[in-house]
Amino acid sequence: MTQKVYVVGLGPGGIEQMTQRAKAALESCDVIAGYHVYIDLIKNDFAGKEFLTTGMRKEVDRCRLAIEEALKGKTVAMISSGDAGVYGMAGIMYQVAAEHPELEIEVVPGITAACSGAAVLGAPLISDFCLISLSDLLTPWEKIEKRLDCASQADFCICLYNPSSFKRHDYLQKACDIMLKNQRPDVPAGIVRNIGRDGENYEITTLQELRDREVDMFSTVIIGNSQTEVINGKLVTPRGYKL
Amino acid sequence: MTQKVYVVGLGPGGIEQMTQRAKAALESCDVIAGYHVYIDLIKNDFAGKEFLTTGMRKEVDRCRLAIEEALKGKTVAMISSGDAGVYGMAGIMYQVAAEHPELEIEVVPGITAACSGAAVLGAPLISDFCLISLSDLLTPWEKIEKRLDCASQADFCICLYNPSSFKRHDYLQKACDIMLKNQRPDVPAGIVRNIGRDGENYEITTLQELRDREVDMFSTVIIGNSQTEVINGKLVTPRGYKL
Structure with a gap:
């Protein structure tokens, strides 16, 4: 059987x-x-x-x-x-x-949303990156903070899952404050909503501006590394090719 | 047009x-x-x-x-x-x-290979994880070392792309030595070869044993975090659910 x-x-x-x-x-x-x-x-x-x-x-x-x-x-x-x-x-x-x-x-x-979200934004996750969920339902917040700190210290591109919910409206702000200790404020970032569904849309911003942005629970957030650029309105992380 | x-x-x-x-x-x-x-x-x-x-x-x-x-x-x-x-x-x-x-x-x-490889091994990347390529053709090796160090300090699960090539036969060993400074030697790890192709196979091992393993350029390597377990021969990272 x-x-x-x-x-x-x-x-x-x-x-x-x-x-x-x-x-x-x-x-x-x-x-x-x-x-x-x-x-x-x-x-x-x-x-x-x-x-x-x-x-x-x-x-x-x-x-x-x-x-x-x-x-x-x-x-x-x-x-x-x-x-x-x-x-x-x-x-x-x-x-x-x-x-x-x-x-x-x-x-x-x-x-996964990192890949489908990255495709909407351009090519921000072309090099080494981390996925971090900001939900502390199953992971202690201190561990999430440590991961945000280490990931930005090492200049990883970072994709945030569950960046917000009703009970965690200030978590994205807290997360950005940690990343801002290690990363330039003008590092490009992107927000994608409703990936692959009706109402899919995206926004290109910076780490500093992301800090004060309201995002909903249907959003995925991607923060570039120190080399990420905006090219023709898309978020692109170069990978070291000689052009 | x-x-x-x-x-x-x-x-x-x-x-x-x-x-x-x-x-x-x-x-x-x-x-x-x-x-x-x-x-x-x-x-x-x-x-x-x-x-x-x-x-x-x-x-x-x-x-x-x-x-x-x-x-x-x-x-x-x-x-x-x-x-x-x-x-x-x-x-x-x-x-x-x-x-x-x-x-x-x-x-x-x-x-991507992190996801297809994880599926072959079980569910090792269920929680926060990093993707790191060990190829230094396009990224300086010092940056790769820093990322390995920070990722293991923060207890991320780690998926290694390009873990080996003819010219870089000792890179996986070097990478394991860095992770071993921050992570238990018996943390479970897995190697998947030829994902989704003829000859697909996998092996469950530990971080310590991975250090002395030969892997080829068609392999993807996944190292668990401090909570990763082997359940019925598969690599599983728990996510904090109460059973």
């Missing part, structure tokens, strides 16, 4: 941003599980499937339900937006399934 | 790892340009297109040729393996096209 769970990254938006491999994995499944917002994104493209949804912050329950179905012999896919392996469901799935080594888990990668 | 260049990330392997959007972009083009190894990967899937190839390290020439074709009115796609915006052709394309603001450049993201 096949006992298999796929953990599938959808990429940033609708079905055209998925890989063929991700689409084939979902097509092969009996059950598709996920947060209801992401299920709604793909429901019409996979009619006839059984859908399993739970609310936000119910990640552990969602994995348990998916594993139960898989152990009954159904092929199950757990979906994440972006890449399931980057702030997504892949890790928690392995943890919850730890006591079932007989269960095969296959992670199918998707385009 | 349309004057457009796409810069398209192919993802790790053949056409099934591309997004639908990337496939549609290539289908819409008159000319597909790229390093001959990548052109060979997709040539059969896009029969009837004009192909423009140049050798390795001819990135600037390749962009110039592509831009010339686009200015004549042809729709051109420049391809990169992985994501064109991560150590790919997107940055140099914007730079070479700087004097042609009339030329529209659209970057179509793909799955």
Whole structure:
């Protein structure tokens, strides 16, 4: 009996941003599980499937339900937006399934917001970069501060996930203050909203101006390194080629 | 007259790892340009297109040729393996096209090796992580050392691109020595070879053992953070969920 769970990254938006491999994995499944917002994104493209949804912050329950179905012999896919392996469901799935080594888990990668956001802004992440989530729900804030400090000291380009929420309206400001200790205030930065969805838009700014900017929870923020330039309205980090 | 260049990330392997959007972009083009190894990967899937190839390290020439074709009115796609915006052709394309603001450049993201490699290994990059290339062709080695040092000090998971080549056979060893100053020797690490291609394979090891390992130029290396575990043979970084 096949006992298999796929953990599938959808990429940033609708079905055209998925890989063929991700689409084939979902097509092969009996059950598709996920947060209801992401299920709604793909429901019409996979009619006839059984859908399993739970609310936000119910990640552990969602994995348990998916594993139960898989152990009954159904092929199950757990979906994440972006890449399931980057702030997504892949890790928690392995943890919850730890006591079932007989269960095969296959992670199918998707385009994460750093990559899809960078593509909208130009080419800001062409060289070494860091991904840092400003959400302190699962990581202590002191650790996030340390990472911001070290990343900017080492002149990494930085992509911020979860730059804001209702409860964390001043976190981006705090983060910018840390980066401003190590990086020039006029280092170019960009904000992308609703990547790959209706209303996608972007803005080019600087680290200093970013500090006082309001961003919402559907935004991804990218801060360049000391060499990043704005070329014809796009954010571009050179990589040392001789022109 | 349309004057457009796409810069398209192919993802790790053949056409099934591309997004639908990337496939549609290539289908819409008159000319597909790229390093001959990548052109060979997709040539059969896009029969009837004009192909423009140049050798390795001819990135600037390749962009110039592509831009010339686009200015004549042809729709051109420049391809990169992985994501064109991560150590790919997107940055140099914007730079070479700087004097042609009339030329529209659209970057179509793909799955970069950090994400495709992480999926093979399990879920090692689920939390904050850095991408660092060990190639010093375009970045001074001192800068790479500083980034390795800061990234491991801040307990980032780290994905190494270009971990080795004929001329840089001891770079991975040097990199591990730097990370070992800040990180436990038994921190789990993984090596993935030929991601998404024939002969794909992986190995789970530790930072200490990685130091004395030979890796080839088709490998991607991932080092966990202080919390990374091995669960049923896979590399998993927990993200703080209560089980």
